Each structure stands twice: as structure tokens, then as C-alpha cells.
Amino acid sequence: MPSEPLSRARIVAAAIDLIEREGADAVSMRRIAADLGVGVMSLYNHVPNKASLLDGVAEAVLSxxxxxxxxxxxxxxxxxxxxxxxxxxxxxxxxxxxxxxxxxxxxxxxxxxxxxxxxxxxxxxxxxxxxxxxxxxxxxxxxxxxxxxxxxxxxxxxxxxxxxxxxxxxxxxxxxxxxxxxxxxxxxxxxxxxxxxxxxxxxxxxxxxxxxxx
Amino acid sequence: MPSEPLSRARIVAAAIDLIEREGADAVSMRRIAADLGVGVMSLYNHVPNKASLLDGVAEAVLSxxxxxxxxxxxxxxxxxxxxxxxxxxxxxxxxxxxxxxxxxxxxxxxxxxxxxxxxxxxxxxxxxxxxxxxxxxxxxxxxxxxxxxxxxxxxxxxxxxxxxxxxxxxxxxxxxxxxxxxxxxxxxxxxxxxxxxxxxxxxxxxxxxxxxxx
DNA sequence: AAGACGTACGTACGGTGTACGTCCCCCGGG
DNA sequence: CCCGGGGGACGTACACCGTACGTACGTCTT
CATH class of the missing domain: 1.10.357.10 (Tetracycline Repressor, domain 2)
Structure with a gap:
């Protein structure tokens, strides 16, 4: 019963949250996955790699x-x-x-x-x-x-x-x-x-x- | 027969070299040690940790x-x-x-x-x-x-x-x-x-x- | 000679990004 | 109704990372 079906936007949002709370060093795919209550590799269905995820964060903040x-x-x-x-x-x-x-x-x-x-x-x-x-x-x-x-x-x-x-x-x-x-x-x-x-x-x-x- | 006895300065110099050649992402303790022809842990006799090493790099460049x-x-x-x-x-x-x-x-x-x-x-x-x-x-x-x-x-x-x-x-x-x-x-x-x-x-x-x- | 110390080193642990294979659920066609 | 297939979630595995720890060896002091 997933509250919401996991998407690039949700992942980026979680990343921003994590960064804001614990700093950029705390960001890891495993950690984000854990925060979302999700398996690590599931993230890769919506994000090609970590670098791209961080690009997404930058873009979201900028917009x-x-x-x-x-x-x-x-x-x-x-x-x-x-x-x-x-x-x-x-x-x-x-x-x-x-x-x-x-x-x-x-x-x-x-x-x-x-x-x-x-x-x-x-x-x-x-x-x-x-x-x-x-x-x-x-x-x-x-x-x-x-x-x-x-x-x-x-x-x-x-x-x-x-x-x-x-x-x-x-x-x-x-x-x-x-x-x-x-x-x-x-x-x-x-x-x-x-x-x-x-x-x-x-x-x-x-x-x-x-x-x-x- | 070590050409020179390994020192913080030599390590920092190697780090700068590496960064300039391959970018900051390429920097790792193992890589620097390899470039110096030295065991990884030997570095830690002259540098408390990686962060301090990078501080050293910044300081050296700045000076x-x-x-x-x-x-x-x-x-x-x-x-x-x-x-x-x-x-x-x-x-x-x-x-x-x-x-x-x-x-x-x-x-x-x-x-x-x-x-x-x-x-x-x-x-x-x-x-x-x-x-x-x-x-x-x-x-x-x-x-x-x-x-x-x-x-x-x-x-x-x-x-x-x-x-x-x-x-x-x-x-x-x-x-x-x-x-x-x-x-x-x-x-x-x-x-x-x-x-x-x-x-x-x-x-x-x-x-x-x-x-x-x- | 004997001890103390500093340096180099190997091993090991917990963490990282991610390639790959597997499972399951849902959805369209027969 | 069934059933086949595709996509998303997931677990495992690998290579690499920083570094704590234990060890071996040279040198200097007493």
C-alpha cells in the first residue's frame, strides 16, 4: 500500500529534505531510499544516477x-x-x-x-x-x-x-x-x-x- | 630506497597534481598513495584525514x-x-x-x-x-x-x-x-x-x- | 644492550554507487 | 475467463571508498 507511487519528483523532494536537514554529505542513495521507505535500486527506475539526481535538486531549487x-x-x-x-x-x-x-x-x-x-x-x-x-x-x-x-x-x-x-x-x-x-x-x-x-x-x-x- | 621521506607537503603536492590532471572526483587516499608509490595507511602518519588533506590543498593553492x-x-x-x-x-x-x-x-x-x-x-x-x-x-x-x-x-x-x-x-x-x-x-x-x-x-x-x- | 619511539605497511570493517537478475502486479488481447 | 508481457520494486553482488587497528622495522636515548 504505497501512499504514492514513487517518482523523480518525490525522490528529488526527499533529497532536498535530507540535504536541508543533515547537509549534502549525508546524501546517499541508500539513505534517500530509506527515508522514502523503499528499496535502494527502486530509485534507479526514475533517476539514471546520483549525479543526475543532484542536478534535479539544483534545478528544483532554482525553479x-x-x-x-x-x-x-x-x-x-x-x-x-x-x-x-x-x-x-x-x-x-x-x-x-x-x-x-x-x-x-x-x-x-x-x-x-x-x-x-x-x-x-x-x-x-x-x-x-x-x-x-x-x-x-x-x-x-x-x-x-x-x-x-x-x-x-x-x-x-x-x-x-x-x-x-x-x-x-x-x-x-x-x-x-x-x-x-x-x-x-x-x-x-x-x-x-x-x-x-x-x-x-x-x-x-x-x-x-x-x-x-x- | 625512498627518494624522499614522505611528508605532508609531498602528499599535498601529489593531491594537487592529481586534481589538476583528473579532477577533484579522482582524489582518493588510495589513488594518492599509489601515485606516490606508497602504502595507503602511510599517508595517515602525516595527515589526520582526507578532509584535512583537502584543507591543505586549499591552503597551498592560496599561499x-x-x-x-x-x-x-x-x-x-x-x-x-x-x-x-x-x-x-x-x-x-x-x-x-x-x-x-x-x-x-x-x-x-x-x-x-x-x-x-x-x-x-x-x-x-x-x-x-x-x-x-x-x-x-x-x-x-x-x-x-x-x-x-x-x-x-x-x-x-x-x-x-x-x-x-x-x-x-x-x-x-x-x-x-x-x-x-x-x-x-x-x-x-x-x-x-x-x-x-x-x-x-x-x-x-x-x-x-x-x-x-x- | 635494551628499551622507546616514529614510520611504513597489511588487513579488515562499514559504507558508497550501481550493474544485474528476479519477482510480482497490473493490464490488454484472446 | 485466462494468460502473456511489460514495468516497477527489490535483493544480491562487486568494486571502491575512508580509516581503525595491529604489526614490523629502523633509529635514537639511556
Missing amino acids: KIQFTDDPEAHWTDRVRMQARAFRQIAHHHPRSTMLVVSRQLHSNAGLLPVERALSTLREAGFDGADAVRMLRLFIAYIIGSLLREVGVTPTFAPVQGATKVEKVDPELFPEVSALAPLLGACDHEEEFDFGLELLIQAIAVHLDRKGTRG | KIQFTDDPEAHWTDRVRMQARAFRQIAHHHPRSTMLVVSRQLHSNAGLLPVERALSTLREAGFDGADAVRMLRLFIAYIIGSLLREVGVTPTFAPVQGATKVEKVDPELFPEVSALAPLLGACDHEEEFDFGLELLIQAIAVHLDRKGTRG
Whole structure:
């Protein structure tokens, strides 16, 4: 008496659940099967292999982005909204987000956001080449920010939790040492918005210069 | 007759080699041991576990960044140089870079770049809080860019290689379809510098406003 | 000489992804 | 009605993984 007949969607959902609860390392075919109350190999009737399953997870997370694009609004507002919408997934599915970000995915799930962004930029007045450049700039910033937020990146926010602040040598790293409290704490939302505003302003002046010059 | 007596450094080097040749998935203790002509468990005399070994890899790659900081130069030039220096590692060790970027590392190897950047920003006139903000902004951008370059991210540069351009539906995604050639090709260096200049200009403006206002 | 110690090593255990063969249930054609 | 076949669920098996443990051997100290 199977409550539901097992499908790729159900498997992906279980995977997301598992990742969110116990982290990506906990994901194994056996574990997912157990969570679904199902034999391991049954999964392979709906999913060709583990890699494809993880692609599915990335795709599912990505497709949950909620765009509420208002074509009437000023393009700066629209860009801001789109960037924030994308960042939201990091809050709803923090650990799965890592998969989205660190996984090369060849599906079309990511195409919708690209289309929205490009059309916004084109309507703002950027030519094709600049629109693509700006898009890439924003993507780089957003992805980089998400990596920090999700806590995986911090190649360089190492003085965190303020727990081991005293471990950095003030002689070798005077600035790091002095700014340790600031480096340790971080209001992600505020930080993200700060950078976002800076970026939007920057590309606005870029647009102005092109406009008045050409 | 061991040519050299096996050490953490030698093991890490072998790991980097292996990653660069066959990708991170190929890394296993057995494989590394085999490459070194050594028993698997001998590795554990110099490395507590695999995770620590990968940390070592990240640290080693990170420490190869070549900073040629010129304290005489204008701060914008110094920032530019530091950002470019960091990007270089993506070229020398593309696949290992992923580890650096996707791995939470608690060592002090990443502290030197932070120190340099902070002191540059402070000398430019930013107060502590702003210096940290700017640093985070740059890190986000650089990490995001590296992810695209290394080819792992492209959450959204899916139309690549221009091979399957025709697979996107022009009706659903007119912009993507129209700009496909631009989306497919990418001069990473030019793209990176473009964003970098924009960022530097933006924070220069920010600095001006703060300076004239306060 | 004798003991202590560090390094290299082999074996073994529990876990992983998945190829393959088997069973059963359901469904369409006679 | 039967009955044959196809698809999904499943168990077993294999190769590989990280690593805990016990052991053998060289070197250094006393």
C-alpha cells in the first residue's frame, strides 16, 4: 500500500529534505531510499544516477525563484528586485543552494532568470554586449555573496564567531586584528543590499556615459 | 630506497597534481598513495584525514598568490593589482581553485590577503566598517567570477559552446536566443577587468561622497 | 644492550554507487 | 475467463571508498 507511487519528483523532494536537514554529505542513495521507505535500486527506475539526481535538486531549487517583475517600474528597481528574488533561495534552502551554485547544470531551468534580466537591461538602454556584461557582473556578485552567506566560502572571513579572535597575531595582522569584531559579525541582508546598491549605481552611471556620448 | 621521506607537503603536492590532471572526483587516499608509490595507511602518519588533506590543498593553492604591493601607488591601482593577483590562481590551478572557493577553511593562510586588502582600503580613507564592507564586496565579485571561469558555476551561462544554441526556444526566450553568441563566448580576462574597473570606480565615488560630506 | 619511539605497511570493517537478475502486479488481447 | 508481457520494486553482488587497528622495522636515548 504505497501512499504514492514513487517518482523523480518525490525522490528529488526527499533529497532536498535530507540535504536541508543533515547537509549534502549525508546524501546517499541508500539513505534517500530509506527515508522514502523503499528499496535502494527502486530509485534507479526514475533517476539514471546520483549525479543526475543532484542536478534535479539544483534545478528544483532554482525553479522556486519567485519573480514578481513589474514592467512599469524603473529598471533599477526591477534589477534590484530580481537580484533579491534570487537571493531568497539561499534563505529557503540554504544548504541546497550550495548545489545550485557549485554544480554545472545544463538544463534550461536557469534560463528564465537570464531572460528576465536581459530583457530588463535591454529595456534600460544597454546594447547587447553591455547587457551580457552587466548580467555577468551581477551573477558573479550574487553567487559570491551567496557563497559567503551559506557559510561555505569564507576563504576570507576566517575570523568568525569571534571565538578564536585571540588566535590572530596582532603583530602580523594588525588590521585583521583591529577589525576582528567587524569581520566576525555580518548582517548578510544589509551587506548584500549595500553591494547591490553600489553595483546598480555603478552601472547607471555607465549607462549615462554611454548615452550622452553616443 | 625512498627518494624522499614522505611528508605532508609531498602528499599535498601529489593531491594537487592529481586534481589538476583528473579532477577533484579522482582524489582518493588510495589513488594518492599509489601515485606516490606508497602504502595507503602511510599517508595517515602525516595527515589526520582526507578532509584535512583537502584543507591543505586549499591552503597551498592560496599561499601561492603573488602579491607585489607597491605602497607608493594610488590605492585604486593597488586594489586592482591585488584582485588580479588573486585571480591568477584560477589560471595556474583551475580545478584546485574550486576547493579553495567551496571549502570552509579555518587556517590562517587566507589571512594575508585580507590584511593587505584591509590596510590598502584603510589607507585609501575608508573607515573600518566601510573597509570591511568593500572587502566583502570585492571578495564576492572575485569568487563569483572565478566560479564562472573555472566553469563550475554557470548557473546561468548555459548557452555555452554555441553548440546547442538552437535548443533554446526563441519564443520563450527571445533575449537569450538573440544574444546567444554573446552568451556563449566570453573573454574571461576582459570580462573580469570590466567588472573590476566598474567596482573600483563605484567605491571611489562612495569614498568621495563620504569624504566631502563628513 | 635494551628499551622507546616514529614510520611504513597489511588487513579488515562499514559504507558508497550501481550493474544485474528476479519477482510480482497490473493490464490488454484472446 | 485466462494468460502473456511489460514495468516497477527489490535483493544480491562487486568494486571502491575512508580509516581503525595491529604489526614490523629502523633509529635514537639511556
